[in-house]
Structure formats: C-alpha cells, structure tokens
Amino acid sequence: MEITSLQNPRVKQWAQLLEKKHRDKQRKYIIEGIHLVQEALISNAPMECIVYSIEQGMPADIEKLSATHLDVEWIGVTDAIIAKCSSTETPQPIFAVVEKHDANRVDEVLSQPNALVIVVDGVQDPGNLGTIIRSADAVLADAVILGRGTVDLYNPKTIRSTMGSLFHLAIMEAELQELLPLAKQKGARIVSTSLQAQENCYTYDFRPATWLLVGNEGNGVSEAAEAFVDDRIIIPMPGKAESLNVAMATSVLLYEALRQRKYT
Structure with a gap:
C-alpha cells in the first residue's frame, strides 16, 4: 500500500x-x-x-x-x-x-519475590526517564512504575532516550499513594536517597524485595510518596560535585543492586 x-x-x-x-x-x-x-x-x-x-x-x-x-x-x-x-x-x-499496551501487571510485580522495582515520582525530563528505563533494562529490574506527574512515557524524546528498552520490561502507570502501601504489605522495602542519610548505598542490602523511589529533578520525592519510605541511603560523593542528576543516581543504585544480586 x-x-x-x-x-x-x-x-x-x-x-x-x-x-x-x-x-x-x-x-x-x-x-x-x-x-x-x-x-x-x-x-x-x-x-x-x-x-x-x-x-x-x-x-x-x-x-x-x-x-x-x-x-x-x-x-x-x-x-x-x-x-x-x-x-x-x-x-x-x-x-x-x-x-499502547493496556495489560496492567502490578499484581504480578507485587507477588514477585525479591523484586527490584524503580518507582518514578514526578521526573520531568524525557531524557532522564529514558535513561532510567535503559538502566532498569540493563540490570534486569522487574518493573518501572510511573507515578502521577511524571513525563509521558510516549513522549517522542522519552521513546528515543529508551533506545528500545521500553519494549523489554514491564513499565506501568500507577497511583503511588495506593500502590506503595500494597508493596509494603507484601514485604518490599521502599528506599530513597537522602543527603542526610547515615547509610550509604554500598552497605545497604538490595537483595530482598526493593522498590527504589526516585523523584523530581528539582524537588526530589514528593511528600505524599516520602511518607511510605522505609530506608534512606546516600550515594557517597568524595569529590566536589554538588549532586548527581536523577538518572545518574538511579543508575548507580541499580548497578550496586545488580552487583549484590548477581556478582557476589
């Protein structure tokens, strides 16, 4: 035709x-x-x-x-x-x-033992979201959950940034205030980063069910989602950099989780 x-x-x-x-x-x-x-x-x-x-x-x-x-x-x-x-x-x-794929696999993710899940809370930059999805795909994460206020997965820039990874793993939208309590009930630990945290990401145990909560580029995790966090960790930065962007920080944490789960 x-x-x-x-x-x-x-x-x-x-x-x-x-x-x-x-x-x-x-x-x-x-x-x-x-x-x-x-x-x-x-x-x-x-x-x-x-x-x-x-x-x-x-x-x-x-x-x-x-x-x-x-x-x-x-x-x-x-x-x-x-x-x-x-x-x-x-x-x-x-x-x-x-x-668009309508299949909602939240129940499947909730029931999966020792799942590694990335929960995205209000990330606005398409490139950041695409990189997070690529990193999740690279480390064999089980799912990426997109909370309200996150940039559209199907934004052309987001799609390009995923480099095809959006076809390789479960990505779904959810209301975080409803989903995070369910994850906790199933035994998952909700984890986020904090500059005030006492534990660093290299001593934290990522092997049990871990839901990694990452937030907006400027404001971080929202107060509503923060209320469900169990553990706060810090990424050591001995150099002079003030911070890492959300995609880089998420990648660091995911690769530490991969190291613990597959290479120790």
Whole structure:
C-alpha cells in the first residue's frame, strides 16, 4: 500500500500522535527510526502499521523482519509525509504506529519475590526517564512504575532516550499513594536517597524485595510518596560535585543492586 497525499486522513491521524492528548485518545504512539522499529518487531510490540519512505526504500534491516510479521500493515509514503509525522528536524525514513499496551501487571510485580522495582515520582525530563528505563533494562529490574506527574512515557524524546528498552520490561502507570502501601504489605522495602542519610548505598542490602523511589529533578520525592519510605541511603560523593542528576543516581543504585544480586 502507498499513500502520497499529505491530506490523507491516516496521515492526519499519524501527525496528531505527536501530541499527548491525541496519543491518549487514540491509544497509540509513534516510534521513529530503524533501531526502534527493529526493536519493536523483535519484541512483538502490538503495531498497527510500519510506514517507510518510497523514495529511500525499505531499510534492509527492517525488510529482513517483514516476512515474519505479516499481521503488520506496511505502507510506503513520500518523504513529505515522513517529515509531517516526525518530531525530529532530520527524520529517519521509517516510523511505526504502535498500540499502547493496556495489560496492567502490578499484581504480578507485587507477588514477585525479591523484586527490584524503580518507582518514578514526578521526573520531568524525557531524557532522564529514558535513561532510567535503559538502566532498569540493563540490570534486569522487574518493573518501572510511573507515578502521577511524571513525563509521558510516549513522549517522542522519552521513546528515543529508551533506545528500545521500553519494549523489554514491564513499565506501568500507577497511583503511588495506593500502590506503595500494597508493596509494603507484601514485604518490599521502599528506599530513597537522602543527603542526610547515615547509610550509604554500598552497605545497604538490595537483595530482598526493593522498590527504589526516585523523584523530581528539582524537588526530589514528593511528600505524599516520602511518607511510605522505609530506608534512606546516600550515594557517597568524595569529590566536589554538588549532586548527581536523577538518572545518574538511579543508575548507580541499580548497578550496586545488580552487583549484590548477581556478582557476589
């Protein structure tokens, strides 16, 4: 199938997905570029269609996967249409429309013994959220929970920052004031960082069920979520740096958890 008109109704629907309100309404989002489309195909993400440039042709790495994904609609379009539906100044020649995954796996995460979960409370920067998700994927974390006020997971910048990791692990939205008490009841420890903490992250035991609560770039964890914290730890900084950003700090903690769980 080919579409060449910028006024085509489907093109207009795709372009609308650059805005959150339309992503929420249509329950779909766009992923751009060869790498992300490839990751989505390999992960069997629920895709409505893959849209590629007629002028530049189907990328070879994607064409190899097309035979095993006959349920996906493949649509050739003009470069002008690609540009209209892209969030970048220099669009790649392919994008996909992906359906939002409605499956709520909170119960599964709550029941998992010794789960390592990252709880994101109000992180605003898409790059920070994407990096947190990549680090969680890298260390085999069990889930990433997004609390109210956190940047949209399906923001194009967030998606690019995940580098495909959003397809590899459980990511879900939840009301933290309802979820954190349930996690505590199941025996999980809610952990956050504090400059006033007495225990450092290298002496803390991350091996039991640990829900790592990370907060907003400027204000940290909200008071409402802070009320559920069991343990506060500090990341040692013997140098002169004032602080680490939330994505870097989360990565440090996750890798210490990985070391304790897999390499001791």
